[in-house]
Each structure stands twice: as structure tokens, then as C-alpha cells.
Amino acid sequence: MIQCPTCGEKYRPGTLFCSKCGTYLPTGGSPRTVTLPTDRLSDVPYTPPETGGLEQEAPVELRAIRVRVLETEREVTLPPASELLMGRRDPMRGIFPDLDLTADGGIEKGVSRRHARILQKEGKVFLEDVGSANGTFLNDQRLMPYLPYPLRDGDRIRIGKLELEIHFE
Amino acid sequence: MGDLPEKDPYEVLGVSPLATQEEIRRAYRALVRRYHPDSGTEEASATRFLEIHQAYELLSDPARRRAYDRLHRERRRRKGTSFWWEVILSRSILPALPEEQVLYVLVEVYPSKRVPTRRVPLNLVLVIDRSTSMQGARLDYVKSAAHHIIEDLAPQDVLGVVAFDDRAETIVPSQPLTNREYVHSKVSSIWASGGTEILRGLSAGLEQLRRYHGPDRISHLLLLTDGHTYGDEEACVAEARRAAGEGIGISTFGIGEDWHETFLSALAREAGGTCVYIADPAQARRALRRAVQGLCDILVRDLWLTPRFPAQVRLENVFRCAPDVERLRLIGEEISLGSLSVDAHLSVLLELAVAPMPPGKHRLMQLELRGLLPDAGVEDRLVADLEIEVRTEVEEQPISTAIINAVNKVNLFRMQERAWRALEEGRKEEARQQLEAVATRLLDLGETDLAHIALLEAQRMAQGEEVSKRAKKAIYFGTRHLRLSEGGQK
Numbered sequence: 001m002i003q004c005p006t007c008g009e010k011y012r013p014g015t016l017f018c019s020k021c022g023t024y025l026p027t028g029g030s031p032r033t034v035t036l037p038t039d040r041l042s043d044v045p046y047t048p049p050e051t052g053g054l055e056q057e058a059p060v061e062l063r064a065i066r067v068r069v070l071e072t073e074r075e076v077t078l079p080p081a082s083e084l085l086m087g088r089r090d091p092m093r094g095i096f097p098d099l100d101l102t103a104d105g106g107i108e109k110g111v112s113r114r115h116a117r118i119l120q121k122e123g124k125v126f127l128e129d130v131g132s133a134n135g136t137f138l139n140d141q142r143l144m145p146y147l148p149y150p151l152r153d154g155d156r157i158r159i160g161k162l163e164l165e166i167h168f169e
Numbered sequence: 170m171g172d173l174p175e176k177d178p179y180e181v182l183g184v185s186p187l188a189t190q191e192e193i194r195r196a197y198r199a200l201v202r203r204y205h206p207d208s209g210t211e212e213a214s215a216t217r218f219l220e221i222h223q224a225y226e227l228l229s230d231p232a233r234r235r236a237y238d239r240l241h242r243e244r245r246r247r248k249g250t251s252f253w254w255e256v257i258l259s260r261s262i263l264p265a266l267p268e269e270q271v272l273y274v275l276v277e278v279y280p281s282k283r284v285p286t287r288r289v290p291l292n293l294v295l296v297i298d299r300s301t302s303m304q305g306a307r308l309d310y311v312k313s314a315a316h317h318i319i320e321d322l323a324p325q326d327v328l329g330v331v332a333f334d335d336r337a338e339t340i341v342p343s344q345p346l347t348n349r350e351y352v353h354s355k356v357s358s359i360w361a362s363g364g365t366e367i368l369r370g371l372s373a374g375l376e377q378l379r380r381y382h383g384p385d386r387i388s389h390l391l392l393l394t395d396g397h398t399y400g401d402e403e404a405c406v407a408e409a410r411r412a413a414g415e416g417i418g419i420s421t422f423g424i425g426e427d428w429h430e431t432f433l434s435a436l437a438r439e440a441g442g443t444c445v446y447i448a449d450p451a452q453a454r455r456a457l458r459r460a461v462q463g464l465c466d467i468l469v470r471d472l473w474l475t476p477r478f479p480a481q482v483r484l485e486n487v488f489r490c491a492p493d494v495e496r497l498r499l500i501g502e503e504i505s506l507g508s509l510s511v512d513a514h515l516s517v518l519l520e521l522a523v524a525p526m527p528p529g530k531h532r533l534m535q536l537e538l539r540g541l542l543p544d545a546g547v548e549d550r551l552v553a554d555l556e557i558e559v560r561t562e563v564e565e566q567p568i569s570t571a572i573i574n575a576v577n578k579v580n581l582f583r584m585q586e587r588a589w590r591a592l593e594e595g596r597k598e599e600a601r602q603q604l605e606a607v608a609t610r611l612l613d614l615g616e617t618d619l620a621h622i623a624l625l626e627a628q629r630m631a632q633g634e635e636v637s638k639r640a641k642k643a644i645y646f647g648t649r650h651l652r653l654s655e656g657g658q659k
Contacts (some may be wrong), residue, residue, distance in 0.1 A: 001268070012522070014260065014271035016573065017580040019587065020603070022610040024577075026568065091570050092577055093613065 024092050062120050064169040071162060072104045077169065078118075085130075086159055087115040101162060110134035110160030116143075118151065118166075125151045125168065134160040178224035178237070185537075186238065186550065190229065197225040250549040251542050252469050252509055254278045258533075258555065259572045264563040265528050271485075274519040274555070275572050276536065280468045280509055289543040291322065291389070291464055292381045294329040294343060296374040297359060298394035301334075304361035307424055307450045311393050314454040315356045318461055322346050327386075329377035330356055333370030334363025343377040367394060368401035371408050371419075371436075378417055385543055387464050387508075388417045389442065391457065394433070395424040402432050409439035413505050416471045416541070418442045420460050424450055426638035430645050438495050441472075441507025446646045448639070463510060469540035469549070472506035474517060477535040486520040490575045494582040494649040509540065518575045526559045533557045581610055582648045585623075589645075592636065601630040607644070619647040 001010045002025060004018040011018070015025055062080035069075075078084050078098055087097040088106045095113045100106075112132040119126040126148035129136035136143045137158035143149055151157075153168040179186050182196045203210055204218045228234050259273040295315055299308060315330065322328060329343030330352070341355045374390045382388045390412070398405065409419050420442035421433040430446070437444040445456050476484060487497040487504055492513060497504050509515055521534070532554070539550040588603035604627040611620035626640045 012269050012271045013266060014263075014273075014523075016259065016271075016273065016568070016576045019580055019583050021606045022580060022584055022613075024573075091568075091573050 065118060066167040066169055067099060068165040069104045082120050084118045088113045104162055109162045111162060115159050119148055127151045178227050181220055181224040193228050251281055252278055253281050254551055256553055257569050257572055259568055260566055262558045262560055262563055265559050265561050267525055270523045272521045272523050273572055273576055275575050276517045278515040280511055288465060290386050291326040292386045294374040294377045294390050296331045296370045296390060296392045298365060299332045299334055299359050299361050300363055300365040300396060301361055302396050307395055308361050310450040310453045312356055314457040316353060317454055318457060319349055319352050327381045331370055331374045332359045335366045337369040337373035339373055343380050365396040365398050367398035368405050371405055375412055387467050387470060387543060389464055390419045393422045394428060396427050397429055406435055406439055409436050413440040422447055422456055430642055441505045446642050466510040467508045468511050469509040470543055472509055472540040474504045474506055475502060475537040479532050481524040481526055482534060483522045485522050488518045488579045490518050490578050491516040494579055518579055528559050528561055530556055530558050578651055585644055585648050601627050
């Protein structure tokens with residue numbers, strides 16, 4: 001028997017949806033992102049560092065981006081693209097992030113299905129929170145949602161409670 | 170033997186290409202008794218007998234039968250069937266577990282790109298509720314809808330009109346539409362009176378339909394009503410089932426709020442038709458015309474799906490999930506799928522329970538789909554044998570998005586069914602919670618209007634108020650017609 005993680009109803013293995021609450025069962029459900037207690041998250045608004053900022057090295061072509069998930073030590077190289085979505089895969093709702101953090105404990109770590117994106121414009125790389133439930137952090141400072149912040153090689157970012165290290169290839 | 174016999178030996182003997190030797194022998198014996206030149210029956214015929222004998226000789230010899238099947242398949246493949254299908258399993262490898270498991274099979278049926286050689290003549294009967302509750306605008310709109318249908322049909326189409334209250338009256342006996350004026354004047358003469366006994370109208374309507382019914386026509390009964398029928402529900406459903414067996418379809422139209430949605434749905438489902446909710450009687454004309462237009466577009470009728478299972482596999486539920494969600498039922502060992510239109514696709518979801526099996530490859534099921542092409546007067550058939558593999562170690566397999574969407578759609582329909590059942594059985598708090606869950610899922614899917622109706626009803630329940638019949642119908646029919654991302658690669 002398998003159990004619905006949301007309402008506790010029991011089903012035979014292979015069942016896809018809970019007929020009581022509608023949860024998608026195979027991935028332990030597509031429950032809504034749980035709001036984590038805020039005391040553990042920094043709410044200090046992000047102030048851009050004095051050096052660097054928008055002034056990056058000479059404009060270049062789109063870069064491939066290597067992401068290291070510190071907790072699981074998983075490394076993923078994302079192909080060069082002007083926009084890369086980070087979050088949790090949810091085929092039911094047609095959400096297929098370029099970086100799927102489900103396998104890194106995304107649900108428990110408060111990762112939203114659509115959490116944040118890495119943008120590339122005129123050779124510069126930006127990080128933007130797309131209205132996630134638990135926020136996106138750049139070097140420990142919380143980003144204002146929907147505002148792109150410049151990202152540098154070697155920056156550490158936090159998606160909910162998952163820490164990632166970003167490298168430009 | 171390069172050449173195929175002129176006539177399909179299976180057709181000659183009237184057996185399925187899957188028939189066993191025993192079935193073939195039985196069919197042959199029965200035919201010999203009827204057609205043998207010495208049998209003395211009226212049908213006795215030397216040529217027919219020879220045909221039967223040759224067909225039997227071919228099929229009773231396993232080597233010749235295999236050779237024929239291979240050539241026949243090849244010829245069919247080149248010619249192509251009028252419909253095509255895709256069969257998708259939720260998993261093709263199962264873990265070896267000591268308990269029963271659930272497996273979903275999605276069958277998507279598409280019409281092949283083949284334009285019918287001609288528009289198949291329709292054989293329609295309108296069965297109109299004229300009980301007292303229909304008096305006024307309702308009956309006026311329905312009569313106006315009927316007048317439009319009379320004008321839309323072609324002279325080779327056949328139309329009959331039956332009106333009923335607690336009795337049935339054949340207003341227009343089925344006839345080709347050569348005298349439209351007469352039909353118009355008879356329809357204008359329908360007046361409201363009396364109660365509602367659907368069985369009477371249904372039986373009288375089917376009686377008219379049968380007069381012109383044949384394999385080269387689309388025969389369909391269109392029932393319009395606004396009320397409950399009393400005590401004859403089961404008999405009505407049995408009538409509908411009988412009609413389906415004869416290749417006659419039934420569609421039902423519920424006007425207003427006072428009719429029973431599960432009953433009218435069941436009636437249409439049994440006979441492969443659709444049930445339409447007409448909230449505002451002014452929509453009657455559009456709803457009826459759309460239904461008749463749909464009948465004109467039919468490419469294949471009498472579609473039947475036959476699933477056959479080994480002992481370890483059991484069929485638990487069958488749903489149609491496109492064009493709309495409907496719980497389907499086995500009639501004998503077959504499932505009636507109704508008809509397939511030129512530019513539509515049909516999808517059916519089977520939910521199977523698989524008993525524990527040892528590792529290795531196993532037969533899962535055999536699926537057979539057959540349908541009648543009314544414009545050519547022939548039957549097409551597709552057969553597939555499905556296998557699964559059981560392994561001790563199984564890696565997680567990706568599940569097809571088409572399956573996920575189909576199960577999701579059906580599940581939402583079941584969730585609301587569950588709410589109404591809880592309400593009927595007096596478990597009000599459970600019904601309220603269930604309706605809230607439905608609303609949440611609807612919101613997730615972006616169906617905000619429907620979600621709000623469901624939420625509002627849940628709130629009314631919390632305050633101890635009665636559920637509005639209108640909202641219940643909106644949710645019942647709304648969840649059946651959800652578009653979601655339609656399954657299939659079309």
C-alpha cells in the first residue's frame with residue numbers, strides 16, 4: 001500500500017492520483033510548497049555589493065552554467081540559454097524547470113515549482129526570484145521578487161533552503 | 170498461394186479473426202444446416218454453400234489460416250483502416266510485489282485521414298417532453314429548435330417526432346423529409362399537459378427509429394426533457410442498452426435544473442451518445458443543432474472495445490476521457506464507445522488491477538477495437554496484444570504526460586462524484602471538505618470560474634444551506650468537459 005502524503009488515504013502501488021484530495025502520488029505528491037518558518041530565513045533586503053555589480057567583464061556569447069547543489073553534491077551543467085528556470089518538475093501542470101530540484105529534497109527544502117530564473121542579457125548573467133514561496137537568496141541576502149540581480153561566477157545562491165554554487169563555463 | 174480469396178473467410182463464416190478452431194467449426198456447422206442445397210430451407214443455395222465450405226477449408230487448416238492472416242494483414246496495412254489508435258501503459262515494467270498493483274492503459278482512437286465517400290443519411294427521432302412543467306418558454310424554444318432541425322436535414326434523411334407526458338404520442342411517424350410543411354405543422358401542434366414518464370417516450374421513439382434503421386444509416390434518438398421521471402429509470406436504461414446492441418444511439422438534453430443528471434447521463438452513455446445540460450432554454454436550438462451536426466460528421470459508428478485478460482489481471486474501471494469524461498460500463502465483455510467523428514479524437518482510460526506475478530514477461534491483455542463504416546457498409550478492426558515485464562529491481566520510469574493528464578481529468582470527475590455521494594448519504598461535513606478539495610484542484614488547473622462555484626457551494630453547506638441544483642449541474646458537467654491539456658499527439 002502507498003499513502004497519500006497530503007490526506008493519508010491508502011492506495012495500491014501504481015495509483016497515480018488521490019481520489020480524495022487530488023494529490024499526484026508517484027513523486028510523493030505535488031503538494032503545494034509548504035511555507036517554512038520565517039525565523040530561519042534572512043529577511044534583510046539585498047543591497048548590491050559595491051564592486052562588480054552590473055559591470056562585468058567584456059560582453060560575451062551565452063554561457064553554459066554549472067550548478068552545484070551543496071547538500072547533495074550534485075553537479076549539473078545547464079546549456080547556454082537566455083533563460084533557465086529553477087524549481088520542481090510538475091508534469092501535471094506543465095512545469096518543467098531546466099534545473100529540477102525535486103531529487104535534492106526540493107519539497108522539504110521549500111523549493112517552489114517555479115522558483116527562480118537565471119537570465120542572460122548582453123553577456124551579463126542575472127538571477128531573478130519568480131514569486132517563490134520561500135524566497136531566493138544571493139550571498140545570504142534575500143532578493144526582491146521579480147527583480148533581476150547580477151550574478152557572478154562562484155556566487156552562492158539559496159533556493160528556499162537549498163544552497164547552490166553557480167559557475168560560468 | 171499468392172492470391173487472397175475474393176471474400177473474407179471470417180466474414181463468410183461470421184466469426185472474429187480471433188475465433189478459436191472450435192468456434193469456427195460451430196459457425197460452419199450452423200451455416201451448413203441453413204444453406205446446404207439438400208437442407209430444404211428457403212435459403213438453400215449451392216453457390217453460398219460452396220463459399221462457406223471454401224472458407225471453412227481455409228480456416229480449419231492452421232497453416233493456411235496463418236498464411237491468410239499474414240497476407241490479409243499486409244493488404245489491410247496498405248489499404249489502412251478508417252481509424253487508428255495508440256495504446257499507452259502507465260508502466261511497462263512492474264516491480265515484483267507481494268500485493269496487487271494498479272496499472273492504467275490509455276487508448277487513443279483517431280480517425281484516419283479519409284473523407285467519407287458520401288454523407289451518410291440520418292435516421293432521427295426527436296422525443297419531446299410536453300409535461301406541464303415544459304409549458305411556456307421551454308416548450309416554445311424546443312419547438313423552435315425542432316423547426317430548425319427540420320430545415321437543416323436533407324430529403325434523404327428520415328425524421329420522426331414523438332411527444333410524451335405520462336403517455337406517448339407519435340406526432341410524426343418516421344419518414345423521409347419530402348413533405349416538410351406537414352412535419353412543421355405537426356410540431357407546431359404540440360401542447361403541454363400531464364406528468365413525465367420518460368420510458369413511454371423512449372419506447373415510442375425507438376419504435377419509430379427501428380422502422381428505417383440499417384447498417385448504412387446513422388440512427389439516433391434525441392430526448393429533450395426538463396424533469397424527473399418516476400420509477401421507470403431502470404427500464405429506461407435497459408431500453409437504451411438494447412438500442413446500443415442494435416446500433417442505435419441516444420443523446421439526452423436536460424433543460425433547467427429539475428432533472429436528474431446521473432440518470433440522463435446513464436441513458437446517453439448506455440447508447441454511446443452524449444448528455445447535454447441546457448441551463449437556459451434559449452440555448453436549446455444551438456445544442457440540438459450541434460448534436461445533429463455531430464451526427465453528420467460521423468465516420469465510424471458502433472465502436473466497441475473488447476478487452477480480454479489473463480487470470481492475473483482484472484478490469485476495475487473504464488472511463489472515456491475525451492471528448493468528455495464519462496464512466497463506461499462493460500456490456501457482456503465489450504464496452505460501447507459510440508461513434509467517431511471526422512475531426513475528433515476519442516480516448517478511453519482503463520484502470521487495471523494486476524495480481525502478484527513472478528519476474529519475467531507476462532501477457533497483460535488483448536485489446537480489440539471494431540467499428541462500422543456506414544458509408545462503405547463494412548467493419549474495420551484493430552487488435553493489439555499487450556505485455557508487461559515484472560522485475561525484482563525497477564528503476565523509476567517516467568510516466569507519459571498523456572496518461573497523467575487523462576488520469577488527472579478522470580480523477581477530478583471522481584472527486585466531485587465522491588462529494589455528491591457523501592451528501593446523498595448524509596455525510597455533510599465530508600461532502601463539504603470534498604467539495605473544497607475539488608475547488609482547490611480546479612484552481613490549480615486554472616479553472617477559476619468553476620472553482621468559485623464549488624467554493625461557494627462548500628460555504629453554503631458549512632452554513633447548513635441546501636446545495637443549489639444549478640451549481641451541482643455546473644460542477645457535474647463542468648468537470649466532465651474540462652479541456653486541460655488534451656492527451657494525445659494530435
